[in-house]
Amino acid sequence: MNPTTAAVRAGLRRGLIELRNTFTNGQDLWNYFFPTVVLLVTMFFMRGSTVPGTTFSLGARTLPSALGMGLAFGGMLMLASQLVVEREDGTLLRVKATPNGMLGYLIGKIVLLSTVAMLSMLLQLLPAIFFLDGLELARPGAWLGLLAVALLGLVATLPIGAVIGSLIENPRNLGLVMLPTMGLIALSGIFYPINGYPGWLQAIAQVFPIYWLGLGMRSALLPDDLAAVELGGSWRHLETVGVLGAWAVLGLVLAPVVLRRMARRESGSRMAARRERAIQRVG
Amino acid sequence: MTAVELAGVAETPHPPGKDLVLDVRDLRMRYGSTDVLHGVDFTARRGEVLALLGPNGAGKTTTIEILEGFRMRSAGEVSVLGVDPGRGDERWRARLGVVLQSWRDHGKWKVRDLLDHLGIFYRAYATERIPRPWPVDELLDAVGLTPHADKRVHQLSGGQRRRLDVAVGIVGRPELLFLDEPTVGFDPAARREFHELVHRLADLDETTILLTTHDLDEAEKLADRILILAGGRIIADGSPDELARRVAGDAEIRWTRGGERFVHATADATGFVRELLTQHGDEVQELEVRRASLEDAYMALVYEQESGARAGAAARVWQQGSEA
Numbered sequence: 318m319n320p321t322t323a324a325v326r327a328g329l330r331r332g333l334i335e336l337r338n339t340f341t342n343g344q345d346l347w348n349y350f351f352p353t354v355v356l357l358v359t360m361f362f363m364r365g366s367t368v369p370g371t372t373f374s375l376g377a378r379t380l381p382s383a384l385g386m387g388l389a390f391g392g393m394l395m396l397a398s399q400l401v402v403e404r405e406d407g408t409l410l411r412v413k414a415t416p417n418g419m420l421g422y423l424i425g426k427i428v429l430l431s432t433v434a435m436l437s438m439l440l441q442l443l444p445a446i447f448f449l450d451g452l453e454l455a456r457p458g459a460w461l462g463l464l465a466v467a468l469l470g471l472v473a474t475l476p477i478g479a480v481i482g483s484l485i486e487n488p489r490n491l492g493l494v495m496l497p498t499m500g501l502i503a504l505s506g507i508f509y510p511i512n513g514y515p516g517w518l519q520a521i522a523q524v525f526p527i528y529w530l531g532l533g534m535r536s537a538l539l540p541d542d543l544a545a546v547e548l549g550g551s552w553r554h555l556e557t558v559g560v561l562g563a564w565a566v567l568g569l570v571l572a573p574v575v576l577r578r579m580a581r582r583e584s585g586s587r588m589a590a591r592r593e594r595a596i597q598r599v600g
Numbered sequence: 601m602t603a604v605e606l607a608g609v610a611e612t613p614h615p616p617g618k619d620l621v622l623d624v625r626d627l628r629m630r631y632g633s634t635d636v637l638h639g640v641d642f643t644a645r646r647g648e649v650l651a652l653l654g655p656n657g658a659g660k661t662t663t664i665e666i667l668e669g670f671r672m673r674s675a676g677e678v679s680v681l682g683v684d685p686g687r688g689d690e691r692w693r694a695r696l697g698v699v700l701q702s703w704r705d706h707g708k709w710k711v712r713d714l715l716d717h718l719g720i721f722y723r724a725y726a727t728e729r730i731p732r733p734w735p736v737d738e739l740l741d742a743v744g745l746t747p748h749a750d751k752r753v754h755q756l757s758g759g760q761r762r763r764l765d766v767a768v769g770i771v772g773r774p775e776l777l778f779l780d781e782p783t784v785g786f787d788p789a790a791r792r793e794f795h796e797l798v799h800r801l802a803d804l805d806e807t808t809i810l811l812t813t814h815d816l817d818e819a820e821k822l823a824d825r826i827l828i829l830a831g832g833r834i835i836a837d838g839s840p841d842e843l844a845r846r847v848a849g850d851a852e853i854r855w856t857r858g859g860e861r862f863v864h865a866t867a868d869a870t871g872f873v874r875e876l877l878t879q880h881g882d883e884v885q886e887l888e889v890r891r892a893s894l895e896d897a898y899m900a901l902v903y904e905q906e907s908g909a910r911a912g913a914a915a916r917v918w919q920q921g922s923e924a
Contacts, residue, residue: 320690320724327720334717338708407703411768413670415721416694584670585700585780586661 324417324424331421332428339433349433353440356383359508364449369510370546373539377451381538382507384438385530388467391434392474393481394498396426398491400482405591410583419580423479431471438467452538462537466557470530473561476568477526483572483579486591498527507531510546519548526564529557619646620679621776621808622667627676629662629832636662638832639676644825646775647806649798651813651823655902658829660812664778667810668698681776694725694732697774697807699765701781707754711745711764712736714753715771722772733771742800743767744793758785766794770801777801779811783818791818798822820894828898830905836897843897854888 339345360383364376403409412418446454453459481494504511504518505528511519522528535543536552544552622644629637636659644650654660665671666678669685669692678685683692706714719733726732740746743763748756756764762785769777779798783791795818801807802824813819819826820840828836828843836843851869855862857880866872869889876884 318724320694320721323724324721327717330720331717334709334713342708403705406705406707407700408705410700411703411705411718414668414693414696414698415718416690416725416772417721418718421721584665586665586671588703589661589701 320417321420324421328421328424329428331425332432335425335429336432339429349437349440353437356441357444360445361448368543368546369512371543373543374449374451375509377449378510378535378539378543379508380442380445380449380452381534382531384441384463384538385466385470385532385534386502386505386507386527387437387441388434388470388530389474389527390498391430391437392471393478394494395430395433396475396478397482397485397494398488399426399430400479401485401488401491404482404486404579404583405488405588405595407588409580410585410588413580413583419576423576427475430475434471435467438463451540453540454538459537463534466530466533466537469558469561469565470526470533473526473530473564473568476572477564479572480568480575483575487594501525501527504528505531512546512548523548523560526561529560533557533561620644621646621648621681622650622810623677623679624663624667625677627663627666627678628674629659629666630674636832637673640829640832640834642827642834642837644808644810646808647802649802649809649811649822649824651811651819651826652829653813653816653819653826653898654829659832660829661780663829664780664810664812668696668778669693691725694722694772695775697769697772697777699769699777699779699782701784703765704754704761707752709753710750711753711756712740712749714764715739715767718768719771725772730773730775732773734773739767739771742770742797744790759787759790762786763790763794766797770807773805774807776808776810779809781813782811783813783815795821816893816895816898826894828901830902833905835905836901840894843901844892844894846897851892852890854886854890856885857883 360376360379362376363379364374366375367373368375368378400409409422412422415421446452485491485494501522504514504522505525506522507527511522514522532547532552535547536554536557541552544550547553620643622642624640624642627637627640628635640659640663642650652660652663662671666673667680667685669680669688672686680688681692681695683689685692709717715736719736722732734742737746740749743766745760745763745767748760753761753764762782766779766782769779783794786794798809798811799822802809809822811819811822823840825838826836826840826843827834838846850865850867853864853866853869853872853876855876864872869891873887873889876887
C-alpha cells in the first residue's frame with residue numbers, strides 16, 4: 318500500500334478510536350451533556366416568548382441558532398484547544414516522530430470533531446422537538462439543509478481552529494480566544510434577533526461565521542415566513558454560502574502553512590521548557 | 601565488550617562504507633551569540649550501541665535533536681542512515697525510532713490500541729530484510745507489557761509508561777534508535793529486562809542505538825562505545841574499558857598481611873599481585889584489586905575539560921592520545 322493511503326486509513330481509524338475513547342470517558346461525556354442540558358432548559362423557558370413582531374416561539378427560533386453556534390464552537394474552539402493541549406502533552410511530538418503521522422493525526426481529528434459536532438447537534442435537536450412548536454422537521458428540505466449547513470460550517474471553522482491552535486503555545490492563552498468568541502455570540506443573534514442593533518455592530522457580526530451558521534440553520538428548520546424578521550428580510554442563502562466559503566478558503570490556505578510551521582518547531586526540548594513553565598505555574 | 605573492533609575505530613575516525621549509520625563531522629550549533637556545540641565529531645556503525653554522556657547543559661539533547669531531524673544545525677556535516685536529517689523525508693523517518701523523556705500523551709488510549717495504531721504507519725515501509733511493523737503481541741511481550749495490554753495509558757505506573765515509550769520507539773523496527781534517559785523510574789528488575797531488550801535489539805536486529813544517560817553503570821553495561829560530551833565537544837570516545845584505562849591508568853590493590861593493612865597503586869596490577877603472592881604466599885589476606893571505574897574516568901575527563909576551559913586552553917589530551 319502507498320504510504321499516504323496507509324496514513325489516511327490510519328487517520329480514519331484514529332478518529333474512530335478517539336471517538337470510542339471519548340464516549341467511554343466520564344469527564345468527556347459530562348462536557349458534552351452539560352451544555353446541552355443548560356441549552357435545553359434555557360429554550361424550555363423561552364418557549365412561551367415570541368420573536369418580536371411575530372407570534373412565533375422564541376425558543377423555536379433559538380434552537381437552530383444554537384445548533385449553528387455549537388458547530389462554530391465544536392469546529393473552531395475544540396480543535397484549537399485539542400491542538401494546544403496535545404502539543405503540551407507530547408502527542409504532536411509523538412506524531413511527528415511517526416512517518417506521515419501528522420497527516421494521520423489531522424484526519425483523525427477531523428473525524429473525531431465532525432462526528433462529535435454532528436452528534437451534539439442531534440442531542441440538542443431531538444429532545445427539543447418534544448417541547449418546541451413550529452420547527453419544520455417534516456419538510457423534506459429541512460434535514461438536507463441542516464446537513465449542508467453543518468458540512469459547510471465544519472469546512473469553514475475546522476481550518477480556522479487549526480490555525481488558532483497552532484498559534485497559541487500556552488494553554489492558558491486559550492482564554493484569549495474564548496472571551497471574544499463569547500462576545501461574538503452575543504452579537505450574532507443566537508439568542509435574540511439583532512435587528513435592533515446599531516448598523517456597525519451588525520456589520521461586525523456579519524464578518525464572522527457564527528452569524529451565518531445561525532442564519533443557515535434557521536433557514537433550514539424554520540418556516541419561510543420567518544425570513545421576514547431577518548436582516549434584509551431574507552434567508553440570504555447566497556451570502557451565507559459566500560461568507561462561510563470565504564472563511565473556508567482562508568482557513569484552508571492558512572492552516573497548512575501554520576500547521577507546518579508549528580510542527581517543524583516542535584521538539585523534545587521545547588516540550589521540556591513548556592513543562593517547566595507548567596510546573597512553575599502550579600508551584 | 602568488543603575491544604578488537606573498537607581499536608579499529610580509534611585508528612580511523614571516519615571509516616568509509618555502507619555500515620556507517622551515523623556520521624557527524626564538525627557539527628556546530630549556535631543560539632543567538634552562544635555556541636552550544638563547537639565542532640562535534642563521531643560515527644556509529646550498524647549494530648553499535650553508543651552512550652552519550654556529559655554534564656547537564658553540555659549539548660546532549662541539542663545533538664540528539666539535530667540527528668533526529670527535530671532541530672536545524674548551524675554548521676557541519678551530518679549523515680544519519682545516509683541522509684541529511686535536515687532534509688529527511690518520511691521514508692527516512694520510518695527507519696528511525698525515537699524515545700524522548702517522559703511523555704504523557706494518549707492517556708485515554710489502551711496500550712494495545714496505541715501500538716497497533718502507530719504500527720500501521722510503518723507497514724508501507726517494510727522491506728525484505730526488515731518486516732514492519734513489529735507485531736503487537738510480540739512487542740508487548742518484548743517490553744513486558746502483556747499483562748497491561750488492555751489498560752488505559754494513564755493507568756500505567758511510571759515504569760510501565762516508560763516501557764510503553766520504548767515500545768512506541770521500536771514499533772517500526774528502527775534501524776537507528778535514539779533513547780533519551782531510557783531507564784529513569786525503572787525498578788532494578790525492569791532495568792535489567794530493559795538492558796536485555798537493548799542487547800537483543802543490537803545483537804539480533806542489528807539496531808544501532810544512541811542513548812543518553814546519567815547512570816554510568818548503565819552506560820558501562822549497555823554501550824560498546826562511550827562518547828563524553830562536555831563544553832560542546834566530544835572529549836572522549838572509546839569503549840568503557842579503554843576510557844577507564846586511558847584516563848586513570850593505575851589500579852588500586854589492597855591487602856592485609858600480619859594484621860596490617862596495605863594499599864598500592866600500579867598500572868600493572870596482575871604483575872604486582874603475582875609478585876606479591878610469590879613473595880609472601882599465604883600471609884597475604886583479603887586481597888582486593890580495584891580497577892579505575894568508568895565513573896573515575898568520567899569525573900577526571902569532565903574535570904579536566906572544565907578546568908582546561910577555565911584556563912582558556914581546552915585540554916584535549918584524550919583526543920590527542922586516541923589519534924596518536
